[in-house]
Amino acid sequence: MGGQTLTEIVQTILDKDGRLKPGFCGIGRLRGKTGDDYKEDEITVLEYFFTNTHSNIYCATDNMPNELWALVMGQYARSNLTGRDRLLQLLHDMHEKEKQASVAKLAEMIRSGEDVSAMLSGHLRKAGKFIDTWGVKYGHASLRDSGTIRICFEGVSQRATKFLEAAREGAYQEQSTRALPFTAENLGVPYEVRGTRYEKILLDLDRRLIELYERAYDKLLDHLNNKFAHKRAEADAQIQKALGRTDLRMRDRGWEGIIKSKAFDVARYLLPQNMTTSLGITLNTRRFQDMLTAWQSEEIMEMQVLGAAAQAEARKISPELMKYGNRSEYHANIPPTLRALHRKFVEAEGAGKDFRYQHYDCVSTLVHAPPDLQDLVLASILLNGGDGRAGIEELKKVVQKLRFEEKREIARAAAEGKSRHDIFNKAPEIAAVVFERVYDIGAYRDLQRQRGDRQQTNRYSVIGYNMPKEIEEIGMKPEFVAMMHEVKEVYDLFKKEGMHAAAEYVPVMANVLRHVATKEPVQCFYEAGLRTQPAGIDSYRSIAQQEIRKLLELMPVFQGLVPFDDEYYDLGRLPETIRMEIDYFKEQIKKGKI
Numbered sequence: 162m163g164g165q166t167l168t169e170i171v172q173t174i175l176d177k178d179g180r181l182k183p184g185f186c187g188i189g190r191l192r193g194k195t196g197d198d199y200k201e202d203e204i205t206v207l208e209y210f211f212t213n214t215h216s217n218i219y220c221a222t223d224n225m226p227n228e229l230w231a232l233v234m235g236q237y238a239r240s241n242l243t244g245r246d247r248l249l250q251l252l253h254d255m256h257e258k259e260k261q262a263s264v265a266k267l268a269e270m271i272r273s274g275e276d277v278s279a280m281l282s283g284h285l286r287k288a289g290k291f292i293d294t295w296g297v298k299y300g301h302a303s304l305r306d307s308g309t310i311r312i313c314f315e316g317v318s319q320r321a322t323k324f325l326e327a328a329r330e331g332a333y334q335e336q337s338t339r340a341l342p343f344t345a346e347n348l349g350v351p352y353e354v355r356g357t358r359y360e361k362i363l364l365d366l367d368r369r370l371i372e373l374y375e376r377a378y379d380k381l382l383d384h385l386n387n388k389f390a391h392k393r394a395e396a397d398a399q400i401q402k403a404l405g406r407t408d409l410r411m412r413d414r415g416w417e418g419i420i421k422s423k424a425f426d427v428a429r430y431l432l433p434q435n436m437t438t439s440l441g442i443t444l445n446t447r448r449f450q451d452m453l454t455a456w457q458s459e460e461i462m463e464m465q466v467l468g469a470a471a472q473a474e475a476r477k478i479s480p481e482l483m484k485y486g487n488r489s490e491y492h493a494n495i496p497p498t499l500r501a502l503h504r505k506f507v508e509a510e511g512a513g514k515d516f517r518y519q520h521y522d523c524v525s526t527l528v529h530a531p532p533d534l535q536d537l538v539l540a541s542i543l544l545n546g547g548d549g550r551a552g553i554e555e556l557k558k559v560v561q562k563l564r565f566e567e568k569r570e571i572a573r574a575a576a577e578g579k580s581r582h583d584i585f586n587k588a589p590e591i592a593a594v595v596f597e598r599v600y601d602i603g604a605y606r607d608l609q610r611q612r613g614d615r616q617q618t619n620r621y622s623v624i625g626y627n628m629p630k631e632i633e634e635i636g637m638k639p640e641f642v643a644m645m646h647e648v649k650e651v652y653d654l655f656k657k658e659g660m661h662a663a664a665e666y667v668p669v670m671a672n673v674l675r676h677v678a679t680k681e682p683v684q685c686f687y688e689a690g691l692r693t694q695p696a697g698i699d700s701y702r703s704i705a706q707q708e709i710r711k712l713l714e715l716m717p718v719f720q721g722l723v724p725f726d727d728e729y730y731d732l733g734r735l736p737e738t739i740r741m742e743i744d745y746f747k748e749q750i751k752k753g754k755i
Contacts, residue, residue: 164356167462171469181473183215188349188463189316189437192217193243202268206252207245209271212477214245218467220474221311226278230311234441237334241341244313244441309446310475313439317467318349320434320621320665322606324456324464329612330448335440338429338603338670339422343374349437352462353663359655363667366651367433370669373637373644374431380635381424388634389420389732396739403743404750411742419734426698426733427629429603430671431644434621446479453486458493461662496620500661518649520642521625521673523600523700525707528677530594535716536560538682539571541591568718576722581690590683594715596708597677601627603670604701608678611688615679621665623649625673627700645671685712689725695733702726702733 165173174185183196196215199207204214210229212220221230221244233247242250249264256263270277314325326333341347348367354360397410444452453475456468465488476483507513531537540556551559560568575588593615598608602621609616626645632638648669655664680688689709693702709725730736749755 165352167465170352170462170466174466174470175473179473179476181213181216181218181470183213185216185218185470186316187217187314187437187467187470188318188351188435189217190346192315192439193246202265203249205268205271206264207248209267209277210248211245212474216470217313217315217317218470218474219244219313220478223478224278225311226281229281230443234311234332234334234443237439237441238337239340241336243315243439309444310449310478311441311443312449312471312474313441314467314471315439316349316437317439318351318435318437318463318666319432319606319670320461321463321467322438322440323609324459324461325440325442325452325467326610326612327455328444328448328452330445331612332443333440333610336438338432338436338438339425341436341438343371343429343432343436345371347437348433349435349463351435351663351666352466353660359658359660359663362651362654363435363663366647366667367435369647370431370433370644373640374428377431377632377635377637377641378424378428380637381427381631382420384631384635385420385423385732392732392735396735396742399739400742400746404746406746406750409746409755411738412745415738415742419732419738422734423732427631430601430627430629430632430669431641432603432670433648433666434602434668435666446482449475450482450486453483454489455492457486457488458490460493460496461665496661516624518623518625518646520628521599523598523604523627523703525596525598525600525704525711527708527711528595528597530715531592533557534592534594534682535568535718537592538589538716539568539718542571542575542588545588565718572716572718572722576686576719579724581724585683585686587683589686590681593679593681594685594712595677595679596711597675598704599625599673599675600704601671601673601700602668604698604704605674605676606670607698607701608676608688608692608704611678611680611684611692613680613684613687617677619675620661621668621672621674623652623668623672624675626669626671627673628671629699641671645669648672682712682716685709686723689723693726695726695728695730695736697733699729699733 174182176182184191186192196204199214207214210222210225212222221233225233229248229251232251233244237244237247240247252264252267267277267281270280314321317325322335326335345368348364350360350364354363393411393416396416400409400411401407442449453468453472456464456471459465459468468486468488472483472486475486536557537553539560540553543556543559544551544553547556560571563571575586579585598605604627605618609618628638628641628645632641648667652664652667655661655667685708689705692705693709697705706725706727709723710727713720713723746755
């Protein structure tokens with residue numbers, strides 16, 4: 162274990178009044194500008210809207226209008242700016258449209274005690290006519306997010322994000338791994354290994370991972386450009402056909418973006434869990450209190466420290482409720498108890514001993530489903546159209562007598578006519594199916610965000626790995642496999658030394674885990690539409706495709722009524738980019754510029 166106890170660490174980050182000291186950065190580094198890096202007017206504005214300008218954790222104050230917070234959070238996932246710097250950028254962009262809404266003007270109003278909220282709300286309303294532009298830049302879905310506790314966690318580990326995003330009720334915006342360079346300066350050092358010989362062991366492994374990542378990424382760029390040169394020509398033909406102009410071709414930056422995204426999607430399998438990132442959370446105050454307790458009860462010391470820091474910041478917003486979100490010994494005792502039970506009942510029986518450390522394809526297995534699932538779903542739909550005299554069992558008997566075409570009529574009533582912007586009607590929301598996934602941590606990170614599921618997973622470990630086929634195509638399979646075994650050696654060492662929490666930072670995104678998801682049919686429909694989109698990463702698209710196919714085998718009357726993409730795409734971002742290029746050229750033609 163590291164040299165400091167949790168109490169000692171907390172004493173170093175909080176002052177005598179329980180406030181976060183300037184410079185807190187968790188296990189990573191300070192993100193973006195802080196304190197004296199800002200101009201005087203910027204500090205005035207930032208201190209009005211946020212609880213501090215000097216640390217990686219800060220809350221939005223009650224001065225922050227919900228619509229402004231939603232814009233700050235919009236596309237947070239695709240930006241490397243901090244929440245504070247995004248606010249300043251947003252105000253700058255607003256000033257381009259509404260000249261008086263400048264940072265200097267806001268600072269002047271704040272210092273003079275004028276009604277900033279009224280002025281700012283007026284400009285936000287006026288910005289409505291620019292919503293299409295803002296939607297692209299700040300994110301349409303994020304414009305609807307709002308809540309009571311609004312907090313940024315910056316410079317936190319990849320491992321920490323899954324705990325921070327655990328509440329089903331939360332709205333989250335996490336910086337994409339595509340937006341974060343895999344460099345030494347973005348690595349965090351877990352508290353458990355700081356100042357010990359294990360720190361060097363972990364960082365040496367990280368250094369080798371970075372070197373392999375950089376070589377793989379460079380090779381992938383050349384390989385993908387050469388392999389798919391014909392697809393660029395095909396894209397040019399689509400653009401020309403759509404616009405009736407043979408002189409128009411996809412711009413270089415569009416094509417380069419496609420290739421770079423694909424190259425990173427493959428290379429990111431080498432990212433370790435102590436790689437740092439940032440995320441913003443919007444959550445109901447009471448639920449946030451529960452999460453403070455969960456975080457401060459975690460085995461991983463980073464979570465305990467982040468929980469203490471978040472509690473200190475949140476108390477500035479909701480001092481009474483937040484003082485109760487403390488550590489629970491009940492929750493803290495569960496992980497070691499479960500490990501002991503696993504040794505006693507599972508390992509003693511030799512269960513799992515045949516699961517070898519090797520490559521595994523991403524597979525989802527249907528482990529449970531009601532035998533009468535389809536009839537139950539159709540009965541639920543009919544229940545929603547009745548007056549309650551007929552119960553679900555009676556309705557199910559009615560359904561069982563129907564011909565296929567009649568059952569299909571009921572299914573169509575719940576599914577037909579839905580646009581891609583509509584959510585599914587909840588009438589089929591009954592019963593549940595259980596899927597067990599064995600897939601890479603990188604894919605798990607994305608699918609775990611479907612918090613409508615009930616989810617169970619093992620702690621991060623090194624039971625196997627998933628190697629993208631492109632790694633073998635560029636001739637780097639031997640190096641990749643060797644690196645996976647180096648990762649396992651360090652993980653096994655940490656576990657042997659009893660460093661269970663520190664060991665969870667060692668696995669890379671390629672390492673696989675076992676994830677059990679329980680969900681009802683409507684959630685399955687929703688995930689299928691969202692997670693099979695072409696721009697998604699191959700591994701999680703494959704899981705989503707497997708699961709919706711298996712569900713529809715159980716519910717054949719819904720075949721063709723649930724929209725999802727069952728195709729494989731060599732370059733997932735190509736269809737989207739072609740559409741964007743066509744729209745761009747249409748606008749240029751309309752303006753007479755080409």
